[in-house]
Amino acid sequence: MSFDALARAMPAIARLRAYDTGSDKQGARERTRPPAELGSNENPYGPSPRAVEAMTAVLANAHRYPDPDGSALKRTLERRFGVAPAGITLGNGSNELLVLLAQCFAGPGRSVVFSQYAFAVYAIATAAVGAEAIVVPALPRDHATMPLGHDLEALAAAVREDTSLVFLANPNNPTGTWFDDAALAAFLARVPREVIVVLDEAYLEFATAPGLGPATALLARHPNLVVARTFSKAYGLAALRLGYAVSDPSVAGVLARLRQPFNGNALALAAATAALEDTDYLDDTVARVVADRDGLADALRARGFGVLPSQGNFLMLDAGDRAAAIAQTWYDAGIIVRPMGAYGLPQMLRISIGTRAENERLLEALA
Numbered sequence: 001m002s003f004d005a006l007a008r009a010m011p012a013i014a015r016l017r018a019y020d021t022g023s024d025k026q027g028a029r030e031r032t033r034p035p036a037e038l039g040s041n042e043n044p045y046g047p048s049p050r051a052v053e054a055m056t057a058v059l060a061n062a063h064r065y066p067d068p069d070g071s072a073l074k075r076t077l078e079r080r081f082g083v084a085p086a087g088i089t090l091g092n093g094s095n096e097l098l099v100l101l102a103q104c105f106a107g108p109g110r111s112v113v114f115s116q117y118a119f120a121v122y123a124i125a126t127a128a129v130g131a132e133a134i135v136v137p138a139l140p141r142d143h144a145t146m147p148l149g150h151d152l153e154a155l156a157a158a159v160r161e162d163t164s165l166v167f168l169a170n171p172n173n174p175t176g177t178w179f180d181d182a183a184l185a186a187f188l189a190r191v192p193r194e195v196i197v198v199l200d201e202a203y204l205e206f207a208t209a210p211g212l213g214p215a216t217a218l219l220a221r222h223p224n225l226v227v228a229r230t231f232s233k234a235y236g237l238a239a240l241r242l243g244y245a246v247s248d249p250s251v252a253g254v255l256a257r258l259r260q261p262f263n264g265n266a267l268a269l270a271a272a273t274a275a276l277e278d279t280d281y282l283d284d285t286v287a288r289v290v291a292d293r294d295g296l297a298d299a300l301r302a303r304g305f306g307v308l309p310s311q312g313n314f315l316m317l318d319a320g321d322r323a324a325a326i327a328q329t330w331y332d333a334g335i336i337v338r339p340m341g342a343y344g345l346p347q348m349l350r351i352s353i354g355t356r357a358e359n360e361r362l363l364e365a366l367a
């Protein structure tokens, strides 16, 4: 007799769909050697060689627990970005921090505001803690500059008495859209200080648009702001699962109560610290990805496709009713992209920027 665990799950969890990690990567890895993995917004050039060296040095100490505070990494973050270690919280991926923020600040009787077409984990984290999700419609498809982007005015207006948390992403995944520092400052000025505003900067390193800088500059004026970042994207360390949040120390103090001990593993701490120091490698790989993002967007538009403006390391392609067929063509050619059906955008495909050879392979398969 089958056991119906779903009937016993909390109703908000039963209504959720599990996070979609995209196509069967392992299958593709086994079928095509090597597949072009353009479905998860990773850095196609991999980690800095200095990060690999740092990990290798740690391997023989795998029997020891890691530094619980990640103090060397925090000192390096302070040196690089001027952020105080007392306000830094490490996470097993920034994903864990998003969930931890919801666990600490939201729950039954409270609401969480985020945009339509935002990162799927915001909805999962909200449901996980039994809070109500207020999903604010994105800017319209035919918006002049930022189709499907965050509507900051509407997001601020959606905040209610019972709202305790807002999730924003800049640039946003999956749309690639963004807003500038002035728009963020205006948003923060409108939102009550009691509401924690999480600004997810997973892709900020790839942003080149004028007026779009790190939101940590606003922390001193807005102690309710939390900036989430990751080593999974520009730093090429997705396999290690390490992210960090920068906040007022009082917010970090709350997160510390629930954060799992040793959630930043020793390999990740060593690799991230070394990767932060290797600014040449970061700058070089990011510059290549940014140049190819803009080049690939032009090439796809020249072939008649709609492409959303993007400041991330990925593009949203509007393939209309050919989306599923094109995704299949690419899959058969060993190229993995991310269909956007789970986000309610079945005509869209999200393409991560690969190496130049991978991007060319993508265009050739389209022909």
Ligand SMILES: Cc1ncc(COP(=O)(O)O)c(C=O)c1O
Pocket (backbone or CB within 6 Å): 040, 041, 092, 093, 094, 095, 096, 119, 169, 172, 173, 200, 202, 229, 230, 231, 232, 238, 241, 242, 243
């Ligand atoms: C906007 C955004 N935030 C956070 C994450 C989580 O990244 P990680 O848990 O690898 O740090 C992702 C991953 O795709 C993302 O797209």
